[in-house]
Amino acid sequence: MTPADSTMHTPLLTVRGLARTIGLRRLFAIDELVIPRATAIVLTGMNGAGKTTLLRMLAGLEPAPGAIAQWTDAQGNPHSAPLDPLPPALRQRIAYLHQHPYLFRTSVRENIAYGLHARGMPRDEIARRVGDALGWAGVSHVQDTAPEFLSGGEIQRVALARAKVLEPELLLLDEPTSSLDGHAREQVIALIGDLAAEGRTVVLICHDRELINLPGVVRWKLGDGVLDQHHP
Structure with missing residues (x-):
């Protein structure tokens, strides 16, 4: 068995000791959170349960004091480090999409290319990846358009393309269809299905x-400070 083969049988990421307290209230305390590979997971729970906070902690956007992350690299080597601050090796593998994505005041094409430029990628490779992402998201026709002229559905698809083009192993999406309806919602659901596939x-x-009922989707539920990772 090659290192890549053995890696596929290990979790993508395990986090231990993930907890958040607000004032005197314990929002949640998760002894062990195991994120499997190649899996679509829907996180549900009542408003105020801490779902967005949990995702932002995993993305390194909110403090996670005391939490320990464990992962395996492409060569099959195990690693362990505090989650806070997010280790650079994980930062390259995780993308977070806010419920209301912010797009820079430039063209759609440049928005999608931004992260690749930041990584110092060669221009020809950037052009290839961005072209593929534009086609995948169905936004080639607005590639030279500024964000303020996009519809809500187009903004979500551009944001998904901007995340996908970085080729992350883990995508964290906060309510990606909440402000959409009709055809725009169906388009975004199809793109999320593509990412999982x-x-x-x-x-x-x-x-x-x-989305919850897509084939193969795993459901997690956060409530009363506990994360149920085996919710039916």
């Missing part, structure tokens, strides 16, 4: 029954 792990906060 590619073998990426997708964890999304969602109350959309169509």
Whole structure:
């Protein structure tokens, strides 16, 4: 068995000791959170349960004092480090999409290319990846358009393309269809299905029954300070 083969049988990421307290209230305390590979996970729970906070902690956008992350690299070597601050090796593998994505005041094409430029990628490779992402998201026709002229559905698809182009192993999506309806919602649901089918792990906060009921989707539920990772 090659290192890549053995890696596929290990979790993508394990986090221990993940907890958040607000004032005197313990929002949640998760002894062990195991994120599998190549899995679509829907995170549900009541408003105020801490779902967005949990995703932002995993993405390194909120403090996670005391939490320990464990992962295996492409060569099959195990690693362990504090989650806070997010280790650079994990930062390259995780993408977070806010419920209301912010797009820079430039063209759609440049928005999608931004992260690749930041990584110092060669221009020809950037052009290839961005072209593929534009086609995948169905936004080639607005590639030279500024964000203020996009519809809500187009903004979500551009944001998904901007995340996908970085080729993350873990995508964290906060209510990606909450402000959409009709055809725009269906388009975004199809793109999320594509991401999962590619073998990426997708964890999304969602109350959309169509997304929750996609084939193979795993459901987690956060409530009363506890994360149920085996929710039916």
